[in-house]
Amino acid sequence: MHTLPQQLANGLFLGSTYGLIAIGYTMVYGIVQLINFAHGEIFMTGGFGALTVYLVLPHGTSLWLALPLMLIGGAATSVLIALGAERFAYRPLRTAPRLAPLIAAIGLSLALQQAVHNLYPKATSPRVFPQIPSGPWHLANIDIQSGDLFTLIAAPICMVVLALFVRKSRTGRAMQATAQDPDTAQLMGIDTNRIIATAFAIGAVFAAVAAICYGLRYGQVSYDMGFEAGLKAFTAAVLGGIGNIYGAMLGGLVLGLAEALATAYISDIPGMQQLGGQAWAPVWAFVLLILVLLLRPQGLLGERVADRA
Amino acid sequence: MRHRSLLVLSIALTGALTVTACGSRGGSKSGGDSASGTTVTIGVDAPLSGQNSATGLGIQYGVQIAVDDANKNKTVPGVTFKVKPLDDQAQPATGQQNATSLVADSSVLGVVGPLNSGVAQSMQQVFETANLVEISPSNTNPALTQGPNWASGTKVRGYKTYFRTATTDALQGAYAAQYATGTAKKKNAFVVDDKQTYGAGLAGIFKDSFTKDGGTIAGTDHVSTGDKDFSTLVTKIKSSGADMLYYGGQYDEASLLSKQLKAAGDAIPLMGGDGIFSATYVSVGGAGTEGDLSTSVGSPVDGLATAQDFIAKYKAAKYPGDYGTYGGYSYDAATAIIKAVASVAAANGGKIPSDARAKIVDGVQKADFDGIAGHVSFDEFGDTTNKQLTVYQVTGGKWVSVKTGAFTG
Secondary structure: OOOHHHHHHHHHHHHHHHHHHHHHHHHHHHHHOOOOOOHHHHHHHHHHHHHHHHHHOOOOOOHHHHHHHHHHHHHHHHHHHHHHHHHHHHHHHOOOOOHHHHHHHHHHHHHHHHHHHHHOOOOOOOEEOOOOOOOOEEEOOEEEOHHHHHHHHHHHHHHHHHHHHHHHOHHHHHHHHHHHOHHHHHHOOOOHHHHHHHHHHHHHHHHHHHHHHHHHHHOEEOOOHHHHHHHHHHHHHHHHOOOOHHHHHHHHHHHHHHHHHHHHHHHHOOOOHHHOOHHHHHHHHHHHHHHHHHHOOOOOOOOOHHHOO | OHHHHHHHHHHHHHHHOOOOOOOOOOOOOOOOOEOOEEEEEEEEEEOOOOOOHHHHHHHHHHHHHHHHHHHHHOOOOOEEEEEEEEEOOOOHHHHHHHHHHHHHOOOEEEEEOOOOHHHHHHHHHHHHHHOOEEEEOOOOOOHHHHOOOHHHOOOOOOOOOEEEOOOOHHHHHHHHHHHHHHOOOOOEEEEEEOOOHHHHHHHHHHHHHHHHOOOEEEEEEEOOOOOOOOHHHHHHHHHHOOOEEEEEOOHHHHHHHHHHHHHOOOOOOEEEOOOOOOHHHHHHHHHHHOOOEEEEEOOOHHHOHHHHHHHHHHHHOOOOOOOOOOHHHHHHHHHHHHHHHHHHHHOOOOOOOOOHHHHHHHHHHOOEEEEOOEEEEEOOOOOEOOOOEEEEEEEOOEEEEEEEEOOOO
């Protein structure tokens, strides 16, 4: 068990990335009750946007200098894609039956994957993403990689900023109102179209931050990276209580920790040797999800309507 | 109600997670008779996009060069060869669809591929039924030629249309274990595989041979293809006290695993089979892969005098992918088919007979010539008689051969 602190840290870093992506699912669901299955691909395009910025910068630019620019480039790309999707795919379907936008989202997800696969140079196989050439740092018993450090700093900052924005700002309060009752909110003079677009945009910015975390951690981005990451993040959003932004982050962390602990320790339980290890981690994560949904259908943090946004 | 549907959706998605990508891409037009003579198509099936595509593309263009050479030298008078590459994305189901479409194209008289042993399993029966010859430049799982009970000594050939120019993992895994315990003096190995036919098979053989050679196994684990995060596994390996890591699988996961292992401060080498022997392994894994080991089939192609012309053509054409792993063997596999077509046509007055496919299978079985990557001939199981293996090590950012030989008990 002497590896426990390190394994908890591993789970925490993994979970933070899930949580950042999950925000996008939960924000959009909270306001328009749409599960945006193209969000995994919005995350992916954020990664490619950041990579493009890095590639056009002069060769040998310090990553510390490049990173803020990559953040801006990645976020701009994913926000553009998300707003385009909202304007041209989801808005025309807003009054259609619930299933129509869901299918549109799945179609959009495939289209975006294929577009990057075919149009981005050499994207048919994973593209190498720059990594911060320092670290690892040792903190007590725990090794922290340079890519993890970025996650460790970025995820809490993003969360605090989002919480303040939703609670304090005018737009944030308008978002809460729209989530509660879109028709009444509109009657009160809130431009709901703008609010919905804002929700998509915020989700996309978080996805871009998560994509850079992903790229820095694994040293590559690929056209199909959004599929599994999106699925895990959606799971995290449901686990935490879809529609609740704190729930998304918590769900991500719980999912990451569950995967790490399942990989590390299940195979040590007598008789469970065959059911442990890396390959079984997603299985245990989904077992956890099903248990949570059976016992607490609204997810860990329920659906606190007042904070929903 | 909404929560219940969410629950159902989540359960459905759990299943969907395993069924990832969709159908095949990048298929080309099928062949046919042209005005100037007969067109014979050689099919290629390999992963040309996504996972494993660097080595898959090496196969496609290895065949392309063989076909270009045959057309230029007019190896078979009156016959023009062309290549029909299909992308199997390393998925057995896609491979089987590709096999079916190759069989349906009557101009296809032979197929080179696939890359992955697991994909080969799904294709063998399709080709057997159609009597269409299939030569894999890279499949190393012993069961493909010698039947499922090969380990206990009952070797039965399942498919008479299946051949390979690569030797088997029974030799490769044992050769790797011999090198690890003998030359590298490793005593305690952690063994990881990707649960695929090739990876799990190779890891199992290595494990048995390593124990037989006096080593101990520090632990085992399995990963899934497509995994990117190995942090938890790395922590486990580090705390197990292993002095080497053996990985049965492909370079996509192995490079990330090695990189994350070294980044976590565990400086033990990763060793793998021909699946990780790719320039992409080093370029993606970066400095972390320095000192890592792999075995691969055949002698190093860069050092073969007979392969220099091939390498020059590959580089001059600026083809993508890695020719180093299987490019030479793909060239030889395609050449074996072309030579069989030539002898079948010669025996029929220069025309391709209507039952050409069956005759070409016989022709390939009798193949006996010096290819660019070694001698090409097949034994009674369809396995190559060329049993050379090479150990490579990453030195100064590229694979350098350290030992070539054949496994001798």
